[in-house]
Amino acid sequence: MSTSQEVRAGSSFDPARGYRCSPSVALRPEPFGALVYHFGTRRLSFLKTPQLVTVVSGLAEHPDVHSALDAADVDPAQRPAYLRALAGLADNGTIEPRSAEERT
Amino acid sequence: MKLVDHFQYGLNSPICLTWELTYACNLACVHCLSSSGRRDPRELTTAEAKSVIDELQRMQVFYVNIGGGEPTVRPDFWELLDYAIGHQVGVKFSTNGIKLDKKRAAQLAATDYVDIQISLDGATSEVNDFVRGPGSYDTAMRALENLAEAGFGQPKISVVMTRQNVDQLDEFKAIADKFGAQLRITRLRPSGRGADVWDELHPTAAQQRTLYDWLVARGEGVLTGDSFFHLSAYGQALPGLNLCGAGRVVCLIDPVGDVYACPFAIHENFLAGNVRSPGGFEGVWRDSALFADLRKPQTGGACASCSFFDSCQGGCMAAKFFTGLPLDGPDPECVRGFGEQALAARADDAAIPKSDVDHSRSAPRNSRKPKAPVPLTLTVRPPAGKPDRACDESPLAGFAPLV
Numbered sequence: 001m002s003t004s005q006e007v008r009a010g011s012s013f014d015p016a017r018g019y020r021c022s023p024s025v026a027l028r029p030e031p032f033g034a035l036v037y038h039f040g041t042r043r044l045s046f047l048k049t050p051q052l053v054t055v056v057s058g059l060a061e062h063p064d065v066h067s068a069l070d071a072a073d074v075d076p077a078q079r080p081a082y083l084r085a086l087a088g089l090a091d092n093g094t095i096e097p098r099s100a101e102e103r104t
Numbered sequence: 105m106k107l108v109d110h111f112q113y114g115l116n117s118p119i120c121l122t123w124e125l126t127y128a129c130n131l132a133c134v135h136c137l138s139s140s141g142r143r144d145p146r147e148l149t150t151a152e153a154k155s156v157i158d159e160l161q162r163m164q165v166f167y168v169n170i171g172g173g174e175p176t177v178r179p180d181f182w183e184l185l186d187y188a189i190g191h192q193v194g195v196k197f198s199t200n201g202i203k204l205d206k207k208r209a210a211q212l213a214a215t216d217y218v219d220i221q222i223s224l225d226g227a228t229s230e231v232n233d234f235v236r237g238p239g240s241y242d243t244a245m246r247a248l249e250n251l252a253e254a255g256f257g258q259p260k261i262s263v264v265m266t267r268q269n270v271d272q273l274d275e276f277k278a279i280a281d282k283f284g285a286q287l288r289i290t291r292l293r294p295s296g297r298g299a300d301v302w303d304e305l306h307p308t309a310a311q312q313r314t315l316y317d318w319l320v321a322r323g324e325g326v327l328t329g330d331s332f333f334h335l336s337a338y339g340q341a342l343p344g345l346n347l348c349g350a351g352r353v354v355c356l357i358d359p360v361g362d363v364y365a366c367p368f369a370i371h372e373n374f375l376a377g378n379v380r381s382p383g384g385f386e387g388v389w390r391d392s393a394l395f396a397d398l399r400k401p402q403t404g405g406a407c408a409s410c411s412f413f414d415s416c417q418g419g420c421m422a423a424k425f426f427t428g429l430p431l432d433g434p435d436p437e438c439v440r441g442f443g444e445q446a447l448a449a450r451a452d453d454a455a456i457p458k459s460d461v462d463h464s465r466s467a468p469r470n471s472r473k474p475k476a477p478v479p480l481t482l483t484v485r486p487p488a489g490k491p492d493r494a495c496d497e498s499p500l501a502g503f504a505p506l507v
Contacts, residue, residue: 026192028117028164032110035119037166039217042194044119044166048107 013087015065018098021056025094029053036094045094052085059095108345111353114399117163118389119353122367125153125181126173126359127463130202133225133236135264135305137368138358139296140173141465147359150180152380156357157184159385160193167194167219171367173359173463176203182211189217198223198262200240201247209250213257221262221288222247227275231268235305248283260327262288267304270311273318277326288327289319294426294436295368296459302427309444312437313338334419334435337412347417351376351398355389358461363388365398368422371459405432412440419443428456 021027024040033047034056047053054072062068065086074082089095128143129136148156160168168188175181176199188195196219204212204220212218222244226232229241251259261280263269269276273289280287294302307315316335319326319342330344345353350366357363361379364370376395377388389395404410407418419435427436428450434442462468 026164026166028166030110030115031113032105032107035115035164037164039166039192039194042167042217042219046107 013083013090014097015083015086017065018059018063019065019068019086019090019095020060020098022093022096027053027057036089038093041093043092045089045092048085052082055082055086056089056095060098108347111345111347111349112399112401114352114395116390117165118355120169120349121160121165121355121357122169122171123156123357124171124173124359124367125175125184126178128177129172129174129200130177131174131200131237131240132465133240133297134301135225135235135266135292135296135298136464137293137295137298138171138173138370139459139462139464139467141467142463143173144360144463148361148379150183152361153180153184154187156361156379156385157188157191157193159379160188161191163386163389165193167196170195170197172198174200174202185215185218189215194218196221196260199247200236201244204247204250206250206254209247209254209256212251213254219260220251220256221260222251222285223262223264224276224279225264225266226269227272227279231272234268235264235266248279248285252283257284259283259285260288261285262290264292265289265307265315266292267307267311270307270315273315286327288329289315290329291331291420291423293368293420293422295422296370296462297464299426299456299458306437309439309441312439316342316439331420334416334423334437335439337416337439341415346415348419348421350374350421351392351395355395357385363392365394366422368420369425370461371425371457373425373457374422403432405430407432407434407442410434410440410442425457426459428454 022038024038026037026039028035028037033049034053036045036047047056051072051074055068055074058071059065059068062071069079069082086095124138126143126147127138127140129140132141175197185195194217198221201222212220224232224244225235226241232241233239248259261276263276277287292298292302292306312335315332316338319328319332320340324343328342328344332342333344333346336342336346350369354366355363356367357379358370363376363379363385365374365376374394376392379385379388381387383391404413404418407413416435418432419438421431423436424431424433427447429436429443429446434446436443436447
């Protein structure tokens with residue numbers, strides 16, 4: 001089982017919390033996954049697998065990141081890599097923690 | 105598959121779309137990639153341009169690079185800018201600064217989601233005006249001052265690197281810092297009128313090395329539009345995709361709606377279609393035979409056996425094409441010198457392709473298919489004699505055609 005210790009040091013990403021795609025972000029489906037555009041920072045980035053697109057798009061539907069990964073059937077062996085990718089997306093503002101009142 | 109491999113096979117929509125709004129320009133830069141000068145009477149109307157923007161919004165093209173010509177001389181430029189921003193298509197436009205007075209600068213500073221690139225090809229007026237024309241340095245500086253005064257956040261200063269300005273890199277950086285701007289440097293291509301001056305102005309081999317080292321030292325702090333990927337064969341790759349994006353992640357819509365594989369390839373060989381055709385821009389991007397061809401895996405040709413092929417990918421298609429080199433061989437500025445050898449080996453009578461689109465003020469009008477001149481012989485009609493009859497009202501009365 002992955003824990004937040006596997007997320008790189010200094011990141012405030014907490015997979016036990018609920019997250020969502022930033023409202024300033026648009027995802028464009030592409031053969032490799034999706035292109036991410038942040039309208040605020042005007043930065044382009046990429047979601048490099050279709051499964052990561054499913055996870056990111058599904059974050060808002062789940063109480064925490066772990067259950068979003070479960071729902072997308074992420075292979076347990078791939079979990080640490082997915083958590084690292086999500087931590088990166090949290091750091092660059094693609095995904096953001098949901099505030100307490102938005103939690104279901 | 106690596107991400108960059110996916111890019112080679114093309115994307116659902118372009119990542120980097122250049123849209124030249126007009127061929128009209130107040131300047132006549134010697135290296136103009138689109139041979140601009142005069143407006144083309146067939147340019148897209150305001151309504152047509154808006155429908156292209158609607159399509160870009162549907163295709164999720166998140167921003168366009170608008171250029172020309174000088175885009176701001178189009179009377180509907182500001183209307184189209186607002187329309188694009190209102191439809192989630194961000195705008196980065198390139199300008200020589202001619203219309204950026206204090207009022208426009210304030211308006212732009214209050215507009216979200218717009219980026220401005222001021223073109224400057226010399227850190228001194230001497231060097232700049234030699235290429236861009238008298239007064240153009242002062243125009244650019246005035247525009248930068250107006251933007252800074254209005255509080256516009258970080259415009260870009262866009263420099264085409266030439267033999268005359270590579271040695272001014274630090275001075276360009278200082279100008280950018282002074283105005284709170286970001287420096288963007290790009291490669292001189294032998295496209296448009298650039299073909300006429302490329303031999304004289306493209307950086308020397310030693311200057312290319314200087315440029316590469318300077319870029320490596322600055323990392324992502326200086327933008328390049330990914331245009332120096334052919335220099336990555338020197339060693340460490342430069343930031344960016346490091347591949348020719350033509351027709352794969354990049355394309356150009358020209359002022360008359362023609363879609364080309366890249367902004368530096370305005371030539372019928374790289375013409376994929378027109379946005380006025382029934383499928384619109386999306387149809388051209390997704391279904392054009394030319395783009396399908398460009399999205400096939402590239403073999404590397406003569407470069408395939410070179411150990412540096414992975415880093416430079418054979419360089420820039422347009423640079424090869426407009427110097428008369430084969431597209432599957434080395435770039436004319438190949439850092440290992442193979443391009444120079446290939447240039448030297450060209451036959452004296454080798455036909456070097458030239459763009460068939462020229463709106464230079466010295467060129468014939470509507471130049472895609474230049475009409476042959478019609479010779480006219482001016483003659484003087486012999487003085488009319490007495491009317492045949494005093495009351496004859498026929499306009500042809502007394503007309504005797506000259507033989």
